[in-house]
Amino acid sequence: MSERVAVRKTYKLFIGGKFPRSESGRSYLVQDTNVSLASRKDARDAVVAARAAVPGWAGATAYNRGQILYRVAEMLEGRREQFVALGVPADEVDAAIDRWVWYAGWSDKLPQVYGGANPVAGPYFNLSAPEPTGVVAVVAPQSPALLGLVSVVAPAIVTGNTVVAAASPSAPLAAVTLAEVLATSDLPGGVVNILTGRITETVPTLANHLDVNAIDLTGVTDADLATDLEVGAAQNLKRVLRPAPADHDWFADPGITRMTALLETKTVWHPKGT
Amino acid sequence: MFEYAPAPESRAIVDIRPTYGLFINGEFVDGGDPHKSINPATEEVLAEVSWADAADVDRAVRAAREAYDRVWGPMPGRDRAKYLFRIARLIQERSRELAVLESLDNGKPIRESRDVDLPLVAAHFFYYAGWADKLEYAGFGGRPTSQHSGPQPRPLGVAAQVIPWNFPLLMLAWKIAPALAAGNTVVLKPAETTPLTALLFAEICQQADLPAGVVNIVTGAGETGRALVEHPGVDKVAFTGSTEVGRAIARAVAGTRKKLTLELGGKAANIVFDDAPVDQAVEGIVNGIFFNQGHVCCAGSRLLVQESVADRVLESLKRRMAQLRVGDPLDKNTDIGAINSAAQLARIREISDSGSAEGAERWSPPCELPERGFWFAPTVFTGVTQAHRIAREEIFGPVLSVLTFRTPAEAVEKANNTPYGLSAGIWTDKGSRILWLADRLRAGVVWANTFNKFDPTSPFGGYKESGYGREGGRHGLEGYLNV
Numbered sequence: 001m002s003e004r005v006a007v008r009k010t011y012k013l014f015i016g017g018k019f020p021r022s023e024s025g026r027s028y029l030v031q032d033t034n035v036s037l038a039s040r041k042d043a044r045d046a047v048v049a050a051r052a053a054v055p056g057w058a059g060a061t062a063y064n065r066g067q068i069l070y071r072v073a074e075m076l077e078g079r080r081e082q083f084v085a086l087g088v089p090a091d092e093v094d095a096a097i098d099r100w101v102w103y104a105g106w107s108d109k110l111p112q113v114y115g116g117a118n119p120v121a122g123p124y125f126n127l128s129a130p131e132p133t134g135v136v137a138v139v140a141p142q143s144p145a146l147l148g149l150v151s152v153v154a155p156a157i158v159t160g161n162t163v164v165a166a167a168s169p170s171a172p173l174a175a176v177t178l179a180e181v182l183a184t185s186d187l188p189g190g191v192v193n194i195l196t197g198r199i200t201e202t203v204p205t206l207a208n209h210l211d212v213n214a215i216d217l218t219g220v221t222d223a224d225l226a227t228d229l230e231v232g233a234a235q236n237l238k239r240v241l242r243p244a245p246a247d248h249d250w251f252a253d254p255g256i257t258r259m260t261a262l263l264e265t266k267t268v269w270h271p272k273g274t
Numbered sequence: 275m276f277e278y279a280p281a282p283e284s285r286a287i288v289d290i291r292p293t294y295g296l297f298i299n300g301e302f303v304d305g306g307d308p309h310k311s312i313n314p315a316t317e318e319v320l321a322e323v324s325w326a327d328a329a330d331v332d333r334a335v336r337a338a339r340e341a342y343d344r345v346w347g348p349m350p351g352r353d354r355a356k357y358l359f360r361i362a363r364l365i366q367e368r369s370r371e372l373a374v375l376e377s378l379d380n381g382k383p384i385r386e387s388r389d390v391d392l393p394l395v396a397a398h399f400f401y402y403a404g405w406a407d408k409l410e411y412a413g414f415g416g417r418p419t420s421q422h423s424g425p426q427p428r429p430l431g432v433a434a435q436v437i438p439w440n441f442p443l444l445m446l447a448w449k450i451a452p453a454l455a456a457g458n459t460v461v462l463k464p465a466e467t468t469p470l471t472a473l474l475f476a477e478i479c480q481q482a483d484l485p486a487g488v489v490n491i492v493t494g495a496g497e498t499g500r501a502l503v504e505h506p507g508v509d510k511v512a513f514t515g516s517t518e519v520g521r522a523i524a525r526a527v528a529g530t531r532k533k534l535t536l537e538l539g540g541k542a543a544n545i546v547f548d549d550a551p552v553d554q555a556v557e558g559i560v561n562g563i564f565f566n567q568g569h570v571c572c573a574g575s576r577l578l579v580q581e582s583v584a585d586r587v588l589e590s591l592k593r594r595m596a597q598l599r600v601g602d603p604l605d606k607n608t609d610i611g612a613i614n615s616a617a618q619l620a621r622i623r624e625i626s627d628s629g630s631a632e633g634a635e636r637w638s639p640p641c642e643l644p645e646r647g648f649w650f651a652p653t654v655f656t657g658v659t660q661a662h663r664i665a666r667e668e669i670f671g672p673v674l675s676v677l678t679f680r681t682p683a684e685a686v687e688k689a690n691n692t693p694y695g696l697s698a699g700i701w702t703d704k705g706s707r708i709l710w711l712a713d714r715l716r717a718g719v720v721w722a723n724t725f726n727k728f729d730p731t732s733p734f735g736g737y738k739e740s741g742y743g744r745e746g747g748r749h750g751l752e753g754y755l756n757v
Contacts, residue, residue, distance in 0.1 A: 062731075063397060066404065070359060098352060105355065105404020108731050112748045113411050125709045256411065272709035274682045 017189020053190030300486025341487030381612030535743025544574030695737030
């Protein structure tokens with residue numbers, strides 16, 4: 001009997017809940033595998049998909065978002081071996097799963113920690129509550145490919161933002177496989193969009209895009225590029241997270257600042273009286 | 275009234291064992307004398323359940339202590355969270371089974387156990403699961419700005435928890451979820467008339483591979499509860515039930531180091547102003563007092579209606595009450611199920627009779643009640659004064675007392691004229707009046723243009739003799755932390 005010939009997987013982009021190839025028809029070779037090389041147009045399409053997903057996702061209950069993030073953890077746990085086969089260390093996969101669980105629990109708690117009643121000096125009810133800022137572009141750290149991507153995407157979406165993520169160019173297979181996890185976790189299409197390819201090609205488009213509300217430059221290693229991107233972001237006053245230090249420990253307790261950096265605070269006044 | 279064909283939920287989904295022991299240290303063990311748990315809608319015996327004596331309670335507390343010292347206390351919050359998430363998922367997966375069993379043992383309509391109790395139970399575990407690894411962010415100690423320094427919030431140890439029969443599984447969730455999230459272990463006593471879902475929950479703990487001794491369930495009545503609360507090995511007492519028993523527990527823990535939270539009775543005012551949309555208000559009044567047969571500590575049992583609209587509201591209310599379907603709890607069309615026990619039915623009858631005797635006018639819609647089981651038709655009293663027993667005492671049944679008021683100040687005065695302070699309702703189109711009134715109501719939960727809303731993120735608990743401490747939300751952790 002002849003040996004079975006394997007069916008190989010095509011690694012594509014993840015935009016609007018679908019897996020298109022790059023509109024440019026290009027790919028690049030990583031780990032003997034062709035991976036889509038996203039273009040500026042793909043980046044713009046991803047922003048459109050992310051924007052379209054905002055009302056539904058931001059409008060979902062915190063409980064619902066929490067359930068979905070926890071579902072991502074469940075699905076990721078089920079594909080643990082697949083990531084290990086791609087070369088992701090097992091402890092990194094475990095940490096990535098736990099990170100989804102950590103952020104899942106924040107969905108209905110952050111407003112209780114980061115908002116509250118303000119005792120103004122007058123007969124007014126006054127309450128501050130966080131709201132998502134909107135569409136967030138994130139540049140995932142080059143490494144660790146899976147934990148890094150999860151660590152920047154999960155805190156952005158748990159509060160109701162939608163994301164366009166530029167995956168690590170050198171390790172995109174884990175990112176595309178994560179997209180397959182997201183696509184089967186009841187996460188609405190467009191909440192997370194993942195681009196593979198060159199940071200220098202897609203990220204300037206995102207930084208200069210007027211329908212992007214915030215940009216997380218965590219994975220940008222070139223200081224000059226980071227400055228250019230920040231300057232671009234200033235056009236519409238995007239909220240900016242600056243690059244992470246090279247020695248950042250992605251396994252450590254992430255805290256809550258990645259969430260709070262991507263939130264608006266809304267304060268409501270209402271008079272009290274008969 | 276429309277004729278509805280019966281639409282009974284199948285009880286085949288639930289497999290009730292003929293006898294149940296106690297759940298101690300991860301296993302079902304023999305306990306004290308067996309007692310019957312009956313279906314209040316039919317008086318049929320559902321199962322025989324052991325009642326724990328002092329020695330059984332001692333075993334359970336020791337198991338909880340052992341689990342606290344060796345496993346649950348030292349376990350990282352992240353891992354405790356995973357067990358709680360598992361439990362939440364198992365409850366979701368087995369929700370219909372739990373709902374049917376709850377309706378069988380308690381008498382509440384399947385529509386409520388299925389659509390209210392069970393979703394809230396699962397959500398409560400899900401919510402507190404997420405807190406288990408975030409306690410230092412809850413505001414009770416620990417410094418999030420310097421993550422690995424500063425005092426971290428610590429659990430108390432072993433929690434003794436005694437819950438009532440009106441929302442058996444939901445009250446279990448309110449007690450167990452925050453206790454476990456904070457790192458405590460528990461010994462829980464369900465009510466003697468509704469032990470079955472707690473025992474099914476014990477199976478779920480086994481299914482989740484929850485370490486032995488973290489959750490222990492001891493069934494029984496007042497004596498079992500007393501032995502548990504007074505056991506010197508418990509660090510925390512949490513009780514939901516009557517104010518009378520709550521007072522006795524407060525006396526019993528006096529002079530000990532036990533931390534105490536109490537969620538007790540209520541006599542909530544539901545205040546309807548003349549600018550409120552009448553139909554919505556009537557729905558809220560009906561939900562407020564007839565939800566769960568009125569077996570609700572925060573029930574809107576005193577309707578305060580502005581004099582100018584009293585006739586209109588009452589006419590509409592009576593018309594709506596005539597549409598309520600009383601009967602088989604497992605029928606999906608049923609609005610009002612069975613009264614939970616013969617004893618509770620006797621109490622409702624006794625206080626209601628006092629209402630008539632003291633001069634209030636009693637009305638119930640024509641309503642055919644089943645012959646077997648414990649039933650009480652939805653009832654409204656008008657012409658009630660603040661001196662009447664039906665305006666002062668918690669009836670814990672489908673009985674509404676109607677009083678009137680003229681000014682907002684009078685509404686506040688009357689609403690607060692009670693030793694209780696659990697909840698209140700306000701119905702008006704004017705936002706500023708809602709907030710003005712909410713400031714003045716001495717009640718732990720104020721519902722505006724809605725009633726009987728619950729959510730795991732929202733703290734619940736009373737002022738005054740309705741108890742102290744809050745369950746739910748960030749505040750719900752405080753009762754289970756050493757702060």
